[in-house]
Amino acid sequence: MQEEKQTIPPQIVQRFNKYLQNNALRFTTERRNILEQVFAYDDHFRADDLLVRMRQNGYAASRATIYRTLPLLVKSGLLAEVIDAQKQSHYEHIHSQQEHAHLICLRCSSIIEFESPEIDALQEEVCNIHQFKAVKYRNEILGYCVECQKDGI
Ligand SMILES: [Zn+2]
Ligand SMILES: [Zn+2]
Structure with missing residues (x-):
């Protein structure tokens, strides 16, 4: 069905x-x-x-x-x-969503999303300084999520 x-x-x-x-x-x-x-x-x-x-x-x-x-x-x-x-x-x-960044857990591979207008603005500024024409921002932070840290990581 x-x-x-x-x-x-x-x-x-x-x-x-x-x-x-x-x-x-x-x-x-x-x-x-x-x-x-x-x-x-x-x-x-x-x-x-x-x-x-x-x-x-x-x-x-x-x-x-x-x-x-x-x-x-x-x-x-x-x-x-x-x-x-x-x-x-x-x-x-x-x-599904507008530009956002990811926190990626190295242990369980969970992905947490976040948005930050401050980071967006900063990236735009950096591109302007270098006269760089941005197509896509890809922001990733690798580390350990709160659950995995409980297991002693
Ligand atoms: Zn994890
Ligand atoms: Zn995402």
Whole structure:
């Protein structure tokens, strides 16, 4: 049984479709389903989380297709990739939030998000000084979360 269809903003569908066309790839039902399920997340997820979720929701998604499709979504600019300390990829879609930074736990790989207008302003200032045209800010702080510190780290 499938859950109710998610509605994805049409410009998102268009953007992915265009990317696929430009790369001579087809917008298959399976890819469309993946796109829908990805945009149903409002948090970070790993490829295997998505696989479990899609199966729970009644989709016959294959692991290989998910692993092949997520990088396409990253390249088309619809997904952002965050690599944790174990070199695992976590993903989040571009609509879920505005620019933010990540605290990444080296032990349990949990990801905490934060926003800071002061940091944003400072980064802009640094770019201006160097006449650097910023495309994307990627802020990550690696360390240990409060739960892992309780275990004596
Ligand atoms: Zn931790
Ligand atoms: Zn994030």
